[in-house]
Amino acid sequence: MKLVIINYGAGNIQSIKFAFKRLGIDAVLSDDAEEIKAADKVIFPGVGEASSAMAKLKATGLDKIIPTLKQPVLGICLGMQLMCNHSTEGDTTGLGIFNVDVIKFSKEVKVPQIGWNEITNLQSEFLTSIPENSHMYLVHSFYAPKCAEMIATTHYELDYASALQKENFYGVQFHPEKSGVVGEQILKNFLSL
Structure with a gap:
């Protein structure tokens, strides 16, 4: 499999x-359009600031x-946010x-949200065998509100979309690569899609 x-x-x-190496997959880092298009699976990562990240993509x-x-395609954290229509x-x-x-998030809560929080209302084969209320690791100040493409929610100040899916596109606000056994299972689920 080419990831x-x-x-x-x-x-x-x-x-x-x-x-992914722990799962036996040697992922390739690439910004080459043809190589990305030829992959079996694609990860769209992201930690950083939205406008500068989008400028690099452009x-x-x-x-x-x-x-x-x-x-x-799996967008992680800022990767998921950049897959949305707009970010403030x-x-x-x-x-x-x-x-x-x-x-x-409003000024009523501490931002960024850093640390472990629960994911709930799990839907989609992407989240198969993930227990309801599993704890995932998050670091973010911006969020996607609840919407039609939401497949999991997290509560911080309010319930928001912590995972999204549309056709072959998946997005998670949390960091599966830093979320222990449950995060590893989510990456395995992605590989088996």
């Missing part, structure tokens, strides 16, 4: 690569390639895969 991690200067790439033309991919972080137009706008 490509999109390389556009976003953080957390090495921890994702190590997580500079390589990957903003046009990602929405056209036909194989399973840097007033950033996203890739428009998920029909929801990303917004910031």
Whole structure:
């Protein structure tokens, strides 16, 4: 299986690569459109700031390639947020895969949300064999509100979409690569899609 991690200067790439290595998969880092299109599975990672991350995608033309991919694609953290219509972080137009706008938590709560939190209301074969109320690791100040493409929720100030799915596109706000046994199972589920 050829697994490509999109390389556009976003953080957390090495921890994702190590997580798949533990599962016996040597992921390839690439910003080459043809290599990404030829992959069996694609990871769209992200730790950083939305507008600068989108600028890097545009500079390589990957903003046009990602929405056209036909194989399973998993956006992680900022990767998921960039797959949405828009983010208020840097007033950033996203890739428009998920029909929801990303917004910031209010001043009533501490941001970023850092640490372990539960995922609930699990739907989709992507989350098969994941127990309801499993704890996942999160680090974020912006979130996708509840929407039609939501396949899991998390509560922090309010219930929000912690996982999204539309056709072959999947997105998680949490970091499966840093979420222990349950996170590893989610990555296995992605590999078996």
